Amino acid sequence: MPKTRRQTSIEVVSIGNELLIGQTLDTNSNWIAKQVTKHGWTLERVTQLGDSLVAIQHGIKEALDRKPYLLVTIGGLGPTHDDMTLKGVAKALNRPMAPNQDALNLIRRHYSAMENTVPLTSHRRKMAILPEGSKPLPNPIGTAPGVIMKSGRTMIVSLPGVPGEMRAIFKGSVLPLLQTPHSGPPQEAFMFLTGIIESALAPVLQQAQRRYPALYFKSHPRGKETGVKPLIQIHIYSTARGSQQKIGNALTFLVHTLSSLAPRTY
Amino acid sequence: MPKTRRQTSIEVVSIGNELLIGQTLDTNSNWIAKQVTKHGWTLERVTQLGDSLVAIQHGIKEALDRKPYLLVTIGGLGPTHDDMTLKGVAKALNRPMAPNQDALNLIRRHYSAMENTVPLTSHRRKMAILPEGSKPLPNPIGTAPGVIMKSGRTMIVSLPGVPGEMRAIFKGSVLPLLQTPHSGPPQEAFMFLTGIIESALAPVLQQAQRRYPALYFKSHPRGKETGVKPLIQIHIYSTARGSQQKIGNALTFLVHTLSSLAPRTY
Numbered sequence: 001m002p003k004t005r006r007q008t009s010i011e012v013v014s015i016g017n018e019l020l021i022g023q024t025l026d027t028n029s030n031w032i033a034k035q036v037t038k039h040g041w042t043l044e045r046v047t048q049l050g051d052s053l054v055a056i057q058h059g060i061k062e063a064l065d066r067k068p069y070l071l072v073t074i075g076g077l078g079p080t081h082d083d084m085t086l087k088g089v090a091k092a093l094n095r096p097m098a099p100n101q102d103a104l105n106l107i108r109r110h111y112s113a114m115e116n117t118v119p120l121t122s123h124r125r126k127m128a129i130l131p132e133g134s135k136p137l138p139n140p141i142g143t144a145p146g147v148i149m150k151s152g153r154t155m156i157v158s159l160p161g162v163p164g165e166m167r168a169i170f171k172g173s174v175l176p177l178l179q180t181p182h183s184g185p186p187q188e189a190f191m192f193l194t195g196i197i198e199s200a201l202a203p204v205l206q207q208a209q210r211r212y213p214a215l216y217f218k219s220h221p222r223g224k225e226t227g228v229k230p231l232i233q234i235h236i237y238s239t240a241r242g243s244q245q246k247i248g249n250a251l252t253f254l255v256h257t258l259s260s261l262a263p264r265t266y
Numbered sequence: 267m268p269k270t271r272r273q274t275s276i277e278v279v280s281i282g283n284e285l286l287i288g289q290t291l292d293t294n295s296n297w298i299a300k301q302v303t304k305h306g307w308t309l310e311r312v313t314q315l316g317d318s319l320v321a322i323q324h325g326i327k328e329a330l331d332r333k334p335y336l337l338v339t340i341g342g343l344g345p346t347h348d349d350m351t352l353k354g355v356a357k358a359l360n361r362p363m364a365p366n367q368d369a370l371n372l373i374r375r376h377y378s379a380m381e382n383t384v385p386l387t388s389h390r391r392k393m394a395i396l397p398e399g400s401k402p403l404p405n406p407i408g409t410a411p412g413v414i415m416k417s418g419r420t421m422i423v424s425l426p427g428v429p430g431e432m433r434a435i436f437k438g439s440v441l442p443l444l445q446t447p448h449s450g451p452p453q454e455a456f457m458f459l460t461g462i463i464e465s466a467l468a469p470v471l472q473q474a475q476r477r478y479p480a481l482y483f484k485s486h487p488r489g490k491e492t493g494v495k496p497l498i499q500i501h502i503y504s505t506a507r508g509s510q511q512k513i514g515n516a517l518t519f520l521v522h523t524l525s526s527l528a529p530r531t532y
Contacts (some may be wrong), residue, residue, distance in 0.1 A: 017484060020309040021452070022299030023501065024486075025291065029314075033288030043286040044321070046314035048295075051484075055310070062328065079465040080485055081472045123468035142487075143465065162487055186287070199345040199409065202389035206347040218283060218317075219346055220290075221408075221428055235289065 007179075008041045011068040013059055015075040015085050016161055017050045028074045028166055035170065040184050040239055044068060051076060056088025064092060064151055070178070071154055072170075075161030077144040079123040085158055086147060090131035093151055103128035103136035106145050137173040139165050146173060184241045189251055191234040193258070198232055204257050205234070212250045214240045273445075274307045277334040279325055281341040281351050282427055283316045294340045294432055301436065302336075306450050306505055310334060317342065322354025330358060330417055336444070337420055338436075341427030343410040345389040351424055352413060356397035359417055369394035369402035372411050403439040405431050412439060450507040455517055457500040459524070463487075464498055470523050471500070478516045480506045 012032055018024040029046045036043055045066070049059045056076070063071050076085030090097050104120075107128050111118035118124070127144045130136065137146030137157070142165035147158040157174050159166045193201070198221050209217050215238045222231040234254070236247050278298055284290040295312045302309050311332070315325045322342070329337050342351030356363050370386075373394050377384035384390070393410045396402065403412030403423070408431035413424040423440050425432045459467065464487050471483050481504045488497040500520070502513050 017482065018486065018501070020299055020312070021303045021503070022296050022301075022309075025293065025296045026312075027291065030285075030288050030291045033286055035288075037287045043288075044316065045325070046286070046292075046312075048312035050310065059311070078485075078487075079468040081468070081475055082484060118465075121465070121469065123472075124465045127465075143463075197409075199384075199387070199390045199393075202345040202347070203387065206389075209347055216283065218348060219344075220284065221344075235284070237287070 007069055009068045010036050010041050010043045010070045010072065011063045011066065012043065012046045013056075013063055013071065013073045014046060014048045014161075015051065015056060015073060015088075016048075017082070019048045020050045028161065028163055031163070031167065032072060032074070032170065035175070036178075037239075038185055039175065039178060040186075041070075041178065042239070051082040051084065053084050053088055053091070056085060057091040060089050060092035064154055064156075067152070068154055071156045072174075073156070073158045074166055075159075077127065077147070077158060077160045079126055079144070083126075083144075086129070086131055089149075089156065089158060093131060093149075095132045097129050098132050099125070100128050100130040100134070100136060103130055103145050103147075106136055106138055107143060110139075110143050137169050140168050140172060141165055142168075145169075148173070148177075184239060186237055186239050187243050187247055188235065188237040189247050191236070191251065191254065193232045193234065194230065196232065196258070196261075197230050200261075201232060201234075201258075204254065204261075207257065208250055208254055211253060212246055214238055214243060215246055215250055217250075273335055275334045276302050276307050276309045276336045276338065277329045277332065278309065278312045279322075279329055279337065279339045280312060280314045280427075281317065281322060281339060282314075283348070285314045286316045294427065294429055297429070297433065298338060298340070298436065301441070302444075303505075304451055305441065305444060306452075307336075307444065308505075317348040317350065319350050319354055319357070322351060323357040326355050326358035330420055330422075333418070334420055337422045338440075339422070339424045340432055341425075343393065343413070343424060343426045345392055345410070349392075349410075352395070352397055355415075355422065355424060359397060359415075361398045363395050364398050365391070366394050366396040366400070366402060369396055369411050369413075372402055372404055373409060376405075376409050403435050406434045406438060407431055408434075411435075414439070414443075450505060452503055452505050453509050453513055454501065454503040455513050457502070457517065457520065459498045459500065460496065462498065462524070462527075463496050466527075467498060467500075467524075470520065470527075473523065474516055474520055477519060478512055480504055480509060481512055481516055483516075 012029045014029045033043045049055045076083045134147050134149035144160045146169040218235045220233040278295045280295045299309045315321045342349045400413050400415035410426045412435040415422050484501045486499040
């Protein structure tokens with residue numbers, strides 16, 4: 001790992017047995033990936049873990065050792081016995097868990113808005129027991145608050161796994177905290193090619209990559225290499241400011257180079 | 267991490283910038299999760315990494331240090347400049363890369379089946395340069411072969427990222443290699459509850475978990491806690507052989523306990 005990471009580096013740890021048995025597709029980390037990329041940040045790694053205190057503790061510790069600027073955990077904040085993310089974070093940070101008055105107020109307010117009387121049982125109070133030194137983040141559409149804390153240079157944010165709640169807290173409380181990074185929102189272009197296979201395209205893409213090192217070139221085969229009509233999507237992409245012109249030039253270069261190849265040169 | 271891991275432990279490392287910028291949802295690792303779970307294996311962790319040699323080397327090394335029985339990498343086996351998974355695996359294993367004759371034969375056979383003449387360019391030969399001591403796995407529908415190798419007790423399998431090719435190689439070459447584990451295929455049951463919120467269900471689920479420690483109980487809120495009709499899915503699940511009867515008993519216990527609660531006890 002690089003010793004100093006970019007001021008824009010992000011890691012996500014997504015927690016829940018349902019992910020690892022394949023019952024649930026992890027659309028949450030995909031959504032976070034889109035959000036942070038759109039705002040000029042770099043998601044460096046996603047880790048999916050099960051509902052195991054040891055696994056969570058180790059996974060969080062390892063992520064912290066890589067010193068991302070922001071570490072987002074998703075899932076395991078609710079009232080049930082298998083919701084143990086915050087305990088795992090506290091263990092990784094070597095901090096005690098303690099009742100948090102602000103979190104308790106949020107939870108009390110949430111339940112008091114319901115039509116029936118909802119006593120603050122131990123399972124409900126559990127959602128207000130946070131790692132020492134952390135703060136709750138309001139959950140506008142659910143019960144379990146998000147949680148934010150610092151460890152060295154790393155900001156740790158824990159969000160619930162219910163997609164609507166995760167998104168609401170991220171948009172309401174996390175996005176505003178992210179400083180504007182030096183890189184900008186991504187600029188990108190797509191090209192679709194037929195009649196050429198990926199291995200014939202490879203040397204051309206490599207030339208383009210050498211010529212435009214600030215851009216990122218990637219080919220995605222959307223059909224078989226041996227199909228009659230192989231379809232390849234090329235994605236040209238950059239978060240460097242002012243790269244629009246370069247992307248235009250790269251497109252021209254690719255079109256020019258590809259059209260100079262003999263037809264179906266594979 | 268536990269020092270000795272179960273004979274059935276699996277990790278997946280899914281590689282590609284497209285995952286980390288949110289362009290592509292990682293359905294591949296979800297598919298692997300379902301497959302291995304169905305066959306009685308335990309997926310312990312999924313890691314998504316970008317197309318960076320350093321990131322891949324470190325991610326693979328960290329996974330190997332956790333000593334899973336099987337480590338599956340997905341993506342980055344193709345002919346383009348950003349396909350560098352095998353180089354990363356080789357670096358993590360501290361082994362050189364070398365041309366593999368069996369892999370070259372597979373690739374030559376693949377291209378010779380095409381209607382046009384396809385010369386074995388360096389980009390095509392690249393797919394036959396493997397970490398020393400590894401073997402290719404035939405790709406029945408694409409070009410890049412899968413790769414299998416051993417590191418200590420861990421079997422490492424590298425699969426291409428195109429979903430159809432990944433699935434074909436996994437089914438054709440990987441599933442047959444997995445020994446029948448001690449645990450069986452999962453047995454499971456689902457319950458859907460309305461009119462109760464998750465925090466009211468939490469103590470009941472905890473009782474059930476204590477009474478049936480071999481089973482796994484998980485609640486998934488499918489509506490808001492404050493919705494008029496909150497919907498909760500309960501998943502009861504086990505890979506222990508002969509747990510059908512226990513799951514039946516647990517269902518009876520839950521129905522009985524829940525119906526003894528006053529209606530809408532939140």
